[in-house]
Amino acid sequence: VIAAAGSGERLGAGGPKAFVELGGRPMLAWSLLAFGAAESIGEIVVAAPPGSEDRVGAIAIEANVEGRVTPGGDARSQSVGRALDLVDSDLVVVHDAARPLTQGSLVDEIVARLAGDTDLAGVVAAAPVTDTIKEASHARRVIRTPERDHLWAAQTPQAFRTDVLRAAIAQHPDLLGTVSDDAMLVERAGGEVLLHRTPSENLKVTTPLDLRIAEMLLADRDG
Ligand code: CTP
Ligand code: MG
Numbered sequence: 702v703i704a705a706a707g708s709g710e711r712l713g714a715g716g717p718k719a720f721v722e723l724g725g726r727p728m729l730a731w732s733l734l735a736f737g738a739a740e741s742i743g744e745i746v747v748a749a750p751p752g753s754e755d756r757v758g759a760i761a762i763e764a765n766v767e768g769r770v771t772p773g774g775d776a777r778s779q780s781v782g783r784a785l786d787l788v789d790s791d792l793v794v795v796h797d798a799a800r801p802l803t804q805g806s807l808v809d810e811i812v813a814r815l816a817g818d819t820d821l822a823g824v825v826a827a828a829p830v831t832d833t834i835k836e837a838s839h840a841r842r843v844i845r846t847p848e849r850d851h852l853w854a855a856q857t858p859q860a861f862r863t864d865v866l867r868a869a870i871a872q873h874p875d876l877l878g879t880v881s882d883d884a885m886l887v888e889r890a891g892g893e894v895l896l897h898r899t900p901s902e903n904l905k906v907t908t909p910l911d912l913r914i915a916e917m918l919l920a921d922r923d924g
Contacts, residue, residue, distance in 0.1 A: 702788065703736065704857075705729050705757065705798035706748040706773020706780040711907050717750040719757070719798045723912065724919040729757065730764045731801035731919075737766035738805030741812035742794065746787045748773035748780035778877040778886070782870045788863055792816065795866075795883050796858040799906050802918055803858060811860040811897050822892025823861040825884045826899045827853040853896050855882050856903050865892050 709718030719729035729747070736742050745768035749757035754770045761768040769787055773780030781795055792815060794808055803826075811824040830852045836844045861883065869886040870877070880886060884894045906915050 702781060702784040702793055702795045703729070703732050703745060703747045703768075703798055704773070704777055704780050704784070704795065705732075706750050707777065707799070708750065712909060712912065717753065718906065719750065720753070720760075721912065723801055723906070723915055726764075727760050728801050728906065729798045730760050732796055732798050732803060733761055733764040733766045733768065735803050735805045736794075736796070736808060737764065739794075739808035739812075740805075741809045742805075743790055744769070744788075746771060746784040747798075748784040776878045776880075778870060778880050778883065781883055782877070785863070785867055785870070791863055792860060793863045793866060794858045794860045797905065800857055800903055801906065801915060802901070802903055804901070807897075807899060807901075807903070808858050808860075810900075811858055814895060814897055815860045815862070818895070820893055821895050822865045823859060823884050823887050823894040824897050825859045825894055826856040826903060827896040828856065828899050828903070830854050855884060855896075856899060856905070859884050861887060862892075865890070 705719035707718055712718050714721045720727045736745050747757050747768050747770050749770050751772040757770045771783050774783055815821055815824040833849055834852055835846050865887055869890040872890050873886050888894055902918055904915055906912050
């Protein structure tokens with residue numbers, strides 16, 4: 702499942718982030734190519750910005766990847782939920798089109814770890830945080846400073862047992878508007894989630910600066 706239905710407000714490109722050009726391709730194409738190259742992936746479902754389903758279909762054809770397209774929802778988890786309705790495999794990988802540097806090998810690694818351990822409900826790509834993280838009140842008074850050694854930044858791809866993710870989404874309709882990470886729903890439902898250290902840069906493109914950095918990293922990869 703590729704979540705690509707966001708409007709990309711913080712990037713400010715005047716349209717959905719998935720269509721913004723990066724290294725000569727729409728950003729979404731990079732994730733489609735990675736999933737197309739992943740041996741563990743059978744079928745791809747993309748949640749598209751509503752009204753742009755045909756455009757997403759054309760990007761998939763251009764990337765030579767077979768994928769089904771569904772209109773996304775107002776919030777990310779709703780988009781994921783809709784795409785999940787079209788999935789019929791036992792395991793599913795959820796990925797944000799906003800992470801164009803993800804490679805097929807990472808997708809295969811997290812699927813293999815999930816498939817290899819029946820105790821696990823999910824496996825999540827993650828990187829150790831480098832900043833010190835503070836938990837604060839709305840007024841920005843610090844509540845606590847958790848020890849950095851134990852803190853990880855959750856990314857996508859995230860692999861799950863499909864039935865567990867479906868149940869977790871159904872169980873928390875109240876959270877779907879705000880939650881930014883599918884694993885959180887699975888954790889709340891009591892599922893065991895493992896972090897898989899991302900081997901290479903897997904930047905999320907949120908701001909114009911991120912887009913420039915992604916551009917440089919992709920250029921380095923080709924050269
Ligand atoms: N996403 C989605 N459906 C939504 C909102 C977000 O599928 N209703 C997807 C985005 O397309 C993106 C991923 O979720 O690939 C992560 O979201 P984010 O980085 O916040 O992207 P946008 O919501 O597009 O950006 P912004 O919040 O700046 O508007
Ligand atoms: Mg968003």
